[in-house]
Amino acid sequence: MVHPDTSDRFTRFVSRLNSMIGAEPDIQEVPPRVPDDGPVLALVYANAPEPGWVSGFTYGLSLGRQAGSVPHARELCITMRSSDPAWARIPAVTVAALRGMCPFDPEMVIGYMKPYVPASGLSSLLLGTPPSELALADRIDLATSDAHPVDLVEIVGAYPIYASERNFIHAQGAEELWKSGWDPFDPVRQAVV
Numbered sequence: 001m002v003h004p005d006t007s008d009r010f011t012r013f014v015s016r017l018n019s020m021i022g023a024e025p026d027i028q029e030v031p032p033r034v035p036d037d038g039p040v041l042a043l044v045y046a047n048a049p050e051p052g053w054v055s056g057f058t059y060g061l062s063l064g065r066q067a068g069s070v071p072h073a074r075e076l077c078i079t080m081r082s083s084d085p086a087w088a089r090i091p092a093v094t095v096a097a098l099r100g101m102c103p104f105d106p107e108m109v110i111g112y113m114k115p116y117v118p119a120s121g122l123s124s125l126l127l128g129t130p131p132s133e134l135a136l137a138d139r140i141d142l143a144t145s146d147a148h149p150v151d152l153v154e155i156v157g158a159y160p161i162y163a164s165e166r167n168f169i170h171a172q173g174a175e176e177l178w179k180s181g182w183d184p185f186d187p188v189r190q191a192v193v
Contacts, residue, residue, distance in 0.1 A: 012142045013059055013075075013153065014043065020136055021055070023048050026085070030060075030092040037099060038063050042092035044085045049133045053185070055079040056088025061095045061104060062153050073151070074104050078158045079131045081185045086117045091158045094125060106156055107174045109166045120187045122160035126174060130157040131185070159184040162191040 018024055025043035032040045040060035048055045055077065062073030076091035094110060102110065110125045130136045142151040161169075161177070169177055180192045 008144075009142055009151070010041075010059060012144075013140065016140050016142070017043065017057060017136075021045055021048050021134060025057070028089065028092070030089065030096045032060070032096045032099065034100070040092050040096040040099065042089045044088040046083070046085065049079065049131075049135075052083055053079060053081050053133075054083060054085055054088045055131075055134060056085075056091055057155075058092045058095045060092070061099055074154045074156050076104065076127070076156050076158045077130050077134065077136070078160070079133055079185060080160070080187050082187045084117060084119075084187070087160075087187060090116050090125070090160065094158070104156055109161070109169050109174070111163065111166055116160060117187065120160070121162055121191070122187065123163050124161045124166040126159045126161050126165075126169065126177065126184075128157045128159060128174070128178075130155045133185075160187070164191050164193050168193045 023045050025045050028042045028044060030040045030042055038060060043057040043059060045055040047053065058076045061075050076095060078087060078091050080087040104127060106127050108127050112123045115121050115123045136155050139152045139154050142153055165177055177192060182192045183189050
């Protein structure tokens, strides 16, 4: 592992997110697939970026980066027009299940066996740039002033989609879905395809 887990690193991550979002999260642990892989946390921000919305971030994916992999670590984020905190946990549940087996590259799709939240049919994730509504930096530097090298964490957006849209992306590419005018923040939207 490139970055050992320390309470100081986690504190810096949460502090930098809090200053960008202007709120403090409810921090929830999600059991990892392999207990020895280290913690996976869901940082749930209620009413962010505005009242009636929920946003969530992972912490734990960046701990599993292996030497020789991407030049910076990653964490996932999600934003939904909902007050249900279950949406904010989806990225952490995904990381807990797939860390070490999935690169979590932008534009990739990840399927799930059932809908993420019972009242919705959304059962897959499309990864991409973080939502502009959160006004985040694309990368957050967690290094202390004397750390070498820098500790950059790329924030990757996670957008819930339908299984039919996942199949469409495999056939046509993610850009075609983005161009369709769908609302990636609506938890009860109709499928585009």
